[in-house]
Amino acid sequence: MLLPDTAGVDLVRTLDSGQAFRWRWEPAGDVAAGVIGRRVVRLAVDTRGIRLLSPAGGGAGEPIRRYLGVVPRGGHPRRAEAALANDPVFSRVLPHTAGISILAQDPWEILISFIVSQNNNIPKITRSIERLARALGEPLAGGVFVFPRPERLAAARMHTLRTCSLGYRAPYVRAAARLVAGGRLDLAALARMECHAAREALLHVPGIGEKVADCVLLFGLGHHTAFPVDVCVRRAVEHLYFRGRPRRLRDIQAFARERFGPLAGYAQQHLFAYARARLRPPALPPA
DNA sequence: GGGCAGGTGTAAT
DNA sequence: ATTACACCTGCC
Secondary structure, three states: OEOOOOOOOOHHHHHOOOOOOOOEEOOOOOEEEEEEOOEEEEEEEEOOEEEEEEOOOOOOHHHHHHHOOOOHHHOOHHHHHHHHOOOOOHHHHHHHHOOOOOOOOOHHHHHHHHHHOOOOOHHHHHHHHHHHHHHHOOEOHHHOEOOOOHHHHHHOOHHHHHHOOOHHHHHHHHHHHHHHHOOOOOHHHHHHOOHHHHHHHHHOOOOOOHHHHHHHHHHOOOOOOOOOOOHHHHHHHHHHHOOOOOOOHHHHHHHHHHHHHHHHHHHHHHHHHHHHHHOOOOOOOOO
């Protein structure tokens, strides 16, 4: 079944854009398998949009469309791109990045995934999250596991967490799990709050700094004004808007707020993808 | 094997 | 107020 409103959404770019860590591509490269809620889902690239291969029939289409960020009230990627195209700089960016959507993922899984992401890279994050799921999550069909509930992570032995290659982040993960399991960090409430207030609350969690807080806001809590600045995004902004001159973090944040407003989250996704595709790290000085 | 990349917390100025 | 460094893992 072709999912409504997915025309112009690029499944590859969306799932490989560093916002989700649990999708796997089948060898042909045009079918992805992952977990949405408690369902194992398979999605296929299609010239007309995204095709839902399984579960077939039933009422899964609606929650899956919500997850994919294409229901109108979530802000649609096509609308975001149409608006961003007014920015002359984005005429250079969009040809490499068009079709990226911002997924509406489970805030709890996002919280832990991005705590793990600090000072880390995508392959290692992916490995850690997969190991957590296998070690502590409930099995679904086909060797796929749901991401473990907060109580399971809160009660896990440190040794088990270490086994998942979390390194020094293991205590952060367990502490965050205990906050959520104990009701002292209410993610649903953060989603309803104003973005700035939710950000303040996240910054009190050990292991969460500005970058991770912004990722949780954007990918898990639906706050599309958030603009996570990692090295790629910093490079892209400096290169495209400041002639390659270094800027301070807060200047980049202020620039994004002013320039992109409610589209900041989308802008960030495009700039991140652009930097990864087109910008190399600054060359080392000659030996 | 040593060097490096990647955010955050902490201790230093 | 900003700045320097340690933290863990995996890849080169």
